[in-house]
Amino acid sequence: xxxxxxxxxxxxxxxxxxxxxxxxxxxxxxxxxxxxxxxxxxxxxxxxxxxxxxxxxxxxxxxxxxxxxxxxxxxxxxxxxxxxxxxxxxxxxxxxxxxxxxxxxxxxxxxxxxxxxxxxxxxxxxxxxxxxxxxxxxxxxxxxxxxxxxxxxxxxxxxxxxxxxxxxxxxxxxxxxxxxxxxxxxxxxxxxxxxxxxxxxxxxxxxxxxxxxxxxxxxxxxxxxxxxxxxxxxxxxxxxxxxxxxxx
Ligand SMILES: C[S@@+](CC[C@H](N)C(=O)[O-])C[C@H]1O[C@@H](n2cnc3c(N)ncnc32)[C@H](O)[C@@H]1O
Numbered sequence: 001x002x003x004x005x006x007x008x009x010x011x012x013x014x015x016x017x018x019x020x021x022x023x024x025x026x027x028x029x030x031x032x033x034x035x036x037x038x039x040x041x042x043x044x045x046x047x048x049x050x051x052x053x054x055x056x057x058x059x060x061x062x063x064x065x066x067x068x069x070x071x072x073x074x075x076x077x078x079x080x081x082x083x084x085x086x087x088x089x090x091x092x093x094x095x096x097x098x099x100x101x102x103x104x105x106x107x108x109x110x111x112x113x114x115x116x117x118x119x120x121x122x123x124x125x126x127x128x129x130x131x132x133x134x135x136x137x138x139x140x141x142x143x144x145x146x147x148x149x150x151x152x153x154x155x156x157x158x159x160x161x162x163x164x165x166x167x168x169x170x171x172x173x174x175x176x177x178x179x180x181x182x183x184x185x186x187x188x189x190x191x192x193x194x195x196x197x198x199x200x201x202x203x204x205x206x207x208x209x210x211x212x213x214x215x216x217x218x219x220x221x222x223x224x225x226x227x228x229x230x231x232x233x234x235x236x237x238x239x240x241x242x243x244x245x246x247x248x
Contacts (some may be wrong), residue, residue, distance in 0.1 A: 006195040014088035033070040036077035056080035059124040065131025069095035114140035
């Protein structure tokens with residue numbers, strides 16, 4: 001199945017911006033890769049404090065939107081068998097460069113998290129620190145993550161808070177003190193030249209259900225090509241949270 005428009009768009013945009021992203025975040029990326037000390041989200045809360053992933057030793061771990069793969073590198077230092085997945089060839093080139101420097105190599109796979117090239121029940125852990133779950137349709141990524149997880153496996157990710165998204169007006173740089181979008185909508189947001197997705201807590205939109213975009217226009221189910229209507233919205237960062245779920 002061909003990639004939907006938002007995936008093609010995000011792939012081109014991440015290929016364009018990967019060098020800048022890696023340069024801007026080089027200090028944190030290198031610190032995590034070389035020390036093995038990983039920290040979640042915008043507030044860099046240490047995994048050693050949160051214990052979201054727990055003991056990864058001997059586990060098959062899929063990083064969902066790995067970028068430079070500093071997290072996978074760090075987890076390999078803790079005995080995991082990581083696989084780094086990313087949509088962007090340019091981000092994966094940075095991951096290969098880092099592997100050359102650390103001497104820690106593992107599979108790096110170019111694909112979309114909406115359509116994983118892995119067999120069912122291949123991993124014990126699927127995780128992302130502000131990775132593919134933020135930039136891909138949750139109606140596609142969550143079922144794919146569930147499919148490749150073994151029974152009892154762990155799905156964990158950090159993400160921008162939905163509260164932040166519904167308090168940020170279209171085209172605005174920052175959140176306000178007003179809720180400007182419907183909490184219960186699955187938001188598809190265009191910001192920073194990329195398409196982001198935000199899903200309400202304790203809810204999901206069925207693939208066949210009508211959803212609403214951030215503009216408030218009703219949008220039908222994805223077209224055969226998988227395209228949704230998208231809404232323009234600026235944003236100024238902030239509000240990352242961690243989520244954790246166990247597969248059945
Ligand atoms: C904000 S970066 C985070 C990268 C890495 N987790 C880090 O902390 O540096 C988001 C990453 O998700 C990747 N990405 C976006 N959409 C994706 C998709 N549909 N499937 C896989 N990766 C995707 C981008 O290419 C990018 O490398």
